[in-house]
Amino acid sequence: MEIQPQAITDERKAFYAKELLQWYRASNRDLPWRKNKDPYRIWVSEIMLQQTRVDTVIPYYNNFMDKFPSVEALADAPEEEVLKAWEGLGYYSRARNLQSAVREVKEEYGGIVPDEPVAISSLKGVGPYTAGAILSIAYNQPEPAVDGNVMRVLSRFFLLTDDIAKPSTRIKIEKLARSLIPEGAAGDFNQALMELGATVCTPKSAHCLPCPVMEHCSARLEGRVDELPLKAKAKPPRPEIRAAALIVDATGRLLIRRRPQTGLLARMWELPQVALPEIALLEMALPEVALPEVTTGTPSGVPVVTAAATEGRSRAAGDASANALAAGLAAADGLRIVPEEWLTDAEHTFSHLKWDMRVYRCRLAAPAAAVEELPPGYAWMGPGELYRYAFPNLFLRIINEFGPAQE
DNA sequence: CACGCGTGGAT
């Protein structure tokens, strides 16, 4: 580790641990998962807090604990209910892994969350950070819990210049963090590190004046707080143009589709939608042009939108994406639809992917008698049944604005 | 090790 030789000394370590612990015990936040040390409650909170802010988690956590207050309750719940309780929180594999791991705890450990590093680390969704957090907070074991906060805070105090985006750096900082844990105070100390990072020593601006350890902080003493921690830039998300179909039948039911078992948004519900082929991308880039009114089908039998696209979008672009949507759903699922009206564009950025989605109001092309025979994975969602299906936020917003009333 | 995996707040 590239550090100043004088930066890490027993004296500085002792100062750091003592001051930080005292600060935390005097001023820590009152959070719902701090009511008691129930390992299950700590566990759920740590999973929810992965890559997610405290303020976002709190309402989800309270609702989740109401619905699934114990290992037993969560183990016995239907998966759809768990996903529904996670709806909008993101990283949905966390929910599936959590329930899977809780079921293992019920079956293999008699419902008691294990208190040994090897056992707890073997549970699905429990990595090095979460294992350390549960062991230290619930069982007060002297295990480090190194998250982004801890890497930032320690990088600054001890002037560590390793790239915190690299996995190897986390390993090194874990060793340092382990050596800092005060006797008998692992839980409070680990939380103190994170609390400092979340409330004082924040990424963009280190608020040094209220910091309990500023007096001996190496980065501050060297005037290098703004440079640390060192972190490699992430790759920008890959753009993808898509089109979605909002289809409501005569009784006000919305046509929805369940996503695959694995991958992006696994097992969540969505509007039927496709990625647009390159040809559509090309046409969308065209300037507005005058086109003859098209009222009949294309050679491939795919219907063409007759209403001119609105909102500054060119006629060519609207037709191209709507046609690609109809062709795509026919090819992928055997679902025959007729696009009727452009509704809106929805942009959504994932960590690694950026969707630019056109949404069309469509109708089924199938004869009325065949409408009940849907392709596999498809379902009709009746009015007021939104509570039964788990959607990612992107689709929730579209459904709430343009879908049938949910009362 | 690099990448896939959501969402929203802060700047």
Added chain:
DNA sequence: TATCCAAGCGT
């Protein structure tokens, strides 16, 4: 508007 990034993990 663009960028960062938050109590990370699985593959």
